[in-house]
Amino acid sequence: MKVGLTYNLKQDCPQSEAEDAAAECEERETVESIVRALQSGGHTVKEFPYGSGLLRQLEDERPDIVFNVAEGWSGRNREALVPAILEFLGIPYTGSDPLTLGLALDKVAAKRVVLAGGVPTPRFFEVTRLEDLAALERAGLSYPLFAKPAWEGSSKGVRSRSLLEDPAALKAQVEWLLRTYRQPVLVEEFLPGREFSVGLLGNGELTVFPIIEVLPGEELARELGGRNFVYSYEVKSGNRERFRCPAPLTEEEERKVVAVAVQSYRLLGCRDLARIDLRCDAAGEPHFLEANPLPGLSKVSLFPLQVRAAGLSFEELINAILAVALERYGLG
Ligand SMILES: Nc1ncnc2c1ncn2[C@@H]1O[C@H](COP(=O)(O)OP(=O)(O)O)[C@@H](O)[C@H]1O
Ligand SMILES: [Mg+2]
Structure with a gap:
């Protein structure tokens, strides 16, 4: 088959005030390894880097299907833009559709949807301007709180100082987030428990990959003493984390973690693949x-x-991933 590959390269990311602006985008090496993988499956691959000529290029080349990893550059619709173009042109593509990509990127919207479906997620408040903090205090969330940009990924805007013990720390962090990321801030109750991520593949019957646990690396664990671990941008970019995969879990714990992940996948309308991030509360209950x-x-x-x-x-x-997408389109 003729497979298109849509992506955003780190090196093409427009400059912004945030030091972590390009964190979501691809290194050239990743693009090349996806190309080689698709070729090893017997396909011809045509690359479509993100850019203003994309619609015309896709229309001219008309790949049989597009393998999409394009993150876009900015705004909560950024991941939805390439799939929307592909739908406009009637070209099949891997992964979720524009509605789900936009919904998942807006963490506040995603939480409302999973919460309505009965999935546990930390209590929260959306701050769009500093004046909202008074209403937040009245809402009665319990400290410590955690603040992050509502529409980012790859730990953008997440630092060790994102964990907030009092209103003064909250105000300082929210001020910085509003100014630097120019989008609403999601303030949540802090979950002090273990952190997991669940990789899912498929539609209907899902493949659940071994659950990964994210922990502080040895050196960071020593530095933290008993203090809480946050999978922050500093930790990620400094490779200061450690993973356990499969995570050591009792059958009961594993059942709960997988249930939160699978229910969230379905409620958000994910297709083909997704990774769901979870963390446990003090009682060990997993939350989306x-x-x-x-x-x-x-x-x-x-x-x-x-x-x-x-x-x-x-x-x-x-x-x-390509196979489950082809099967979904009846092209398998
Ligand atoms: N409510 C919370 N309680 C505890 N830790 C949190 C909370 N929200 C986020 N974190 C920490 O911040 C990290 C990044 O948050 P996440 O919501 O997964 O955003 P991203 O899209 O950047 O991955 C998480 O992996 C976790 O360590
Ligand atoms: Mg995450």
Whole structure:
């Protein structure tokens, strides 16, 4: 088949005030490994880097299907834009549709949807301007709180100082987030428990990959003493985390984690693949944090790590994603 590949390269990311602006986008190396994987599946690959000529280029080339990893540059609709163009042109593509990509990227909207479906998620308040903080205090959320940009990923806007013990710390962090990321801020009750991520593949009957647990690396654990771990941008970019995959869980714990992940996947309308991030409260109950319908596929990303723990190679993963998408379109 003629497979298109749509992506955003880190090196093309427009400058912004935020130091972590390009964090979601791809290294050239990742694009090349996806190309090689698709070729190993017997396909011809044509690359379509994100840009203003995309619609015309796709229309001229008309790939049979597009393998989409394009994150877009900015705004909560950024991940929805390429799939919307592909739908406009009637070209099949891998992964979720524009509605789900936009819904998942707006963490506040996603929480409202999973909450309505009965999935536990930390109590929260959306701050669109500093004046909202008075109403937040009246809403009675319990400290410590946690503040993050509502429409980012890859730990953008998440720092160790995102964990907030009192109103003064909350105000300072919200002020910085509003100014730097120019979007609403999601303030949540802080979950002090273990952190997990669940990789899912398919439609209808889902493949659940081994659950990954994210923990502080040895050096960071020593520095933290007993203080809470946050999977922040500093930790991620400094490779200061450690993973356990499969995570050691009792059958009962695993059942609960998988239930939160699978229900969230279905409630948000995810297709083909997604990674769901969860964290446990003080009682050990898993809660939905956010969904990643375009999970990172680089060599160091969580989804490929989970897949490897299941005994599948990167090439097998890429071709499995393509296969579930083709089957969904009846092209299998
Ligand atoms: N309510 C919360 N309680 C505890 N930790 C949180 C909370 N929200 C986010 N975090 C921490 O911040 C990290 C990034 O948050 P997440 O919502 O997954 O955003 P991103 O899209 O950047 O991955 C999480 O992996 C977790 O360590
Ligand atoms: Mg996350």
